[in-house]
Amino acid sequence: MKNEHGVSRRHLLQSAALGGALSAMGLRPTAAAAAGEGEAVQLSEGDVVLIQGDSITDAGRSRRHQDSPNNTGALGRGYAQMIATRLLGDMPYKKLKVYNRGISGNKVPDLQSRWEADALSLKPALLSILIGVNDIWHKLGGRYDGTVDDYEKGFADLLAETKQKLPEVKLVVCEPFVLRCGAVNDNWFPEFDQRRARAKNVAEQAGTIFVPFQAMFDEAVKHATPQYWAGDGVHPTLAGHALMAATWMNVVFGQG
Numbered sequence: 001m002k003n004e005h006g007v008s009r010r011h012l013l014q015s016a017a018l019g020g021a022l023s024a025m026g027l028r029p030t031a032a033a034a035a036g037e038g039e040a041v042q043l044s045e046g047d048v049v050l051i052q053g054d055s056i057t058d059a060g061r062s063r064r065h066q067d068s069p070n071n072t073g074a075l076g077r078g079y080a081q082m083i084a085t086r087l088l089g090d091m092p093y094k095k096l097k098v099y100n101r102g103i104s105g106n107k108v109p110d111l112q113s114r115w116e117a118d119a120l121s122l123k124p125a126l127l128s129i130l131i132g133v134n135d136i137w138h139k140l141g142g143r144y145d146g147t148v149d150d151y152e153k154g155f156a157d158l159l160a161e162t163k164q165k166l167p168e169v170k171l172v173v174c175e176p177f178v179l180r181c182g183a184v185n186d187n188w189f190p191e192f193d194q195r196r197a198r199a200k201n202v203a204e205q206a207g208t209i210f211v212p213f214q215a216m217f218d219e220a221v222k223h224a225t226p227q228y229w230a231g232d233g234v235h236p237t238l239a240g241h242a243l244m245a246a247t248w249m250n251v252v253f254g255q256g
Contacts, residue, residue: 041170041209041252047125049087049098051080052111052118053174054134056235057102069097076100078236082245083128086255099124107135107144108154115158120165127162127169128248130213131155132176132199133234136192137183148191152198159206172252173203177214179226184233211251213244 043049048069051057059078065071070088075081075098084098101118103110108131111119119127135151138144146154162169176196178184196214203210220229220243229240236244249255 041126043091043094043096043125045093046095046097048122049084049096049126049128050119050122050124051083051098051100051102051128053102053130054106055102055104056133057100057130058104059100059102059241061100061102066099066101069099074100076102078241079244079248082241083248086245086249090255102130105134105138106131107138107146108132108151108158109146112154112158115161119162123166124169126172126252127166128172128174128211128252129158130174130176132195133178136188136195137234140187148194148198151195152202155199155202156205159202159208163206171206171208172211172248173199173206173208174211174248175199175213175215177217179217179221179230179233181226181230182232182234209252211248213247216243216247 056078057076057080059076059080061076061080062071062073065074068074070084072081075084080100080102084100087094087096087098099122101122103114103118111129111131132151132155135144135146139146159171159173162171176192176199178188178192200210217229217240220240224239226233228237229243230236
C-alpha cells in the first residue's frame with residue numbers, strides 16, 4: 001500500500017545524513033506501519049501535528065508563543081523545528097498546524113500530569129513522542145526511583161488514554177537513545193537498553209509507528225565520533241538533530 005506521496009509504508013530508509021545520504025551510511029531501518037490498521041500516514045487540510053517529549057524535543061523553544069502553531073521560536077532549535085520546516089514547506093496546500101510541546105527534564109509521569117493540556121486538548125491528527133532518557137538519568141542522579149516496569153506501564157497507559165480520547169490519531173513512538181560519551185557511562189547499562197526495549201514493546205502493543213533512533217545513532221557513530229552527534233551523550237548537536245529529523249521524515253512519510 002502506498003501513501004499520498006506514492007511511497008510504500010515498507011519503504012526502506014534511503015536518504016539524508018552526512019551531507020545528504022543516510023543510505024551512504026548504511027542506515028536502512030524499515031518504516032513501521034501506522035497505528036491501528038497498518039495504514040500509511042496521510043494528513044488532511046488543517047491537521048495538527050504535535051511533537052512531544054523532554055529537552056531533546058524542547059530544544060530551547062519559546063513558551064511565550066507556544067500556542068501559535070508554526071511559530072519559529074515555539075518550535076525550538078532541534079529536530080522538531082526541522083520536521084516542521086519539511087512538513088510546511090513540502091505540503092503548503094495542507095495548511096498544517098505544527099506544535100512542539102517538549103519540556104526539559106520530563107519523564108513519563110510528567111507527560112501524564114500535563115497530557116490533557118499539552119496534548120489531548122490540541123486534538124492532534126499526528127502525535128510523536130520521544131521520552132525515556134530522564135527516566136533513567138534522574139534515577140542515576142538520585143532524583144527518581146521509577147523502575148523499568150513503571151516506565152513501560154506509564155507509557156502504555158499514556159498511549160491507551162490517547163487512543164481512547166482521540167481514536168483517529170496517528171501515533172509515533174520514538175526510540176530513546178544515548179551515545180557513549182559525556183554524561184553516559186557504564187552505569188547506564190544494561191538498564192537503559194531494557195528501557196529502550198520496553199519502548200519498542202509499548203509501540204508494538206499499541207500498533208504505533210516506531211522510529212529507531214538508537215539504531216540510527218549506533219550506525220552514525222561508525223562515521224563520526226559520538227560527540228559529533230551528541231556532545232554530552234544525550235542532547236544532540238545540530239548534526240544529530242538533522243539526522244533525527246531526516247530519519248523521522250523517512251519512517252513516517254517515506255521522505256528523506
